[in-house]
Amino acid sequence: MKTICISNQKGGVGKSTIAVHLAQHIIEKNNRVLFVDIDPQANASKTIRQISDVLPVDASQLFTDELDDLAEGTGAISLIQADEKMADIERSDPNVLLTFKKNLS
Template sequence: MKTLALVNQKGGCGKTTTAVNLAGALAVRGERVLLVDLDPQAHATMALSVCVEPGERSIADVLLRGTSLGEVVRAARGGIALVPATLELGELEEAAGRTLHPERLLSQALSEVELDYDYALLDCPPRADGVLTANALRAADVAVLVIEMGAFALQGALKAEAVFAELAGDMDARFELRAVGTLFDRHAALARELLIGTQARFGARLFDSVIHQSGRLREAAASGQPVQILDPACRAARDFQALAEEVCALWSPVPLHT
């Protein structure tokens, strides 16, 4: 199982949209995908119209009470296996003070299901300093910095890059940092310049695929399904299919030229 965390301390930059629709695109390719909602806001859970009723379990049970992760997985739209979140997940910050190595809880829980899935995607909250993001970074093979192609995007991305690199050092984590541009408006000169600047700064670590601004993505979230189900032929669905192809290629052996 390959694990990717969608990160950025900036709010509203497209982490959840990327997590849900990249999961949908990987599932279309026949990959077995686990999406873990690591945000107490539970937006990924809502974007797949999963409800956690009183008495039902969520990621909070896994991280706070040691419930096995496999017991919490729900079958969601688009062939995605979802580990849902609830507001209760916010309690982990306080509980972490009473736990030895609280940042290792998720990677331990994920190791139980590593033969069941090809990819695990972790949707992180908009902060770099909390125990939830620390758990995601500790578990991740790749941390994908989600960059909104708007004003101050590059400054924000560089700051985030430095913060996550420092965290990796502090935590002795082994993830590789990559980046993806999103909310891209190809008609806006500023967005085009920003994309070029981001490419220059991140080089090969920036995925070639860029996610365009698309009303379809908002509609998909509002209707509780990945865009691949709502409208598989639309631009946003194709953007995420291209990103999924690049993600899979990260782990494919490079063909040898003779």
């Protein structure tokens, strides 16, 4: 499994656009994608949900809840949507990153 992260602190530089197009390119090569949108604006989620399986968990839950089992989607792209609670994550205890990492693995 490979992990690709598209990140930049500045807004409006094309992060969502690049991420969506990269996911599309990867599935065209017969690979599967888990698309995790952690941008509270959720622009990528709005686009990707049209062509993906939306998983029954929001991105903010990955940082705060101990998830026992994250169900897999059956399509080429599985989406964990961003939600408005993501705006508060950066003010959380830094240990939430450990929970995020555990939940994704």
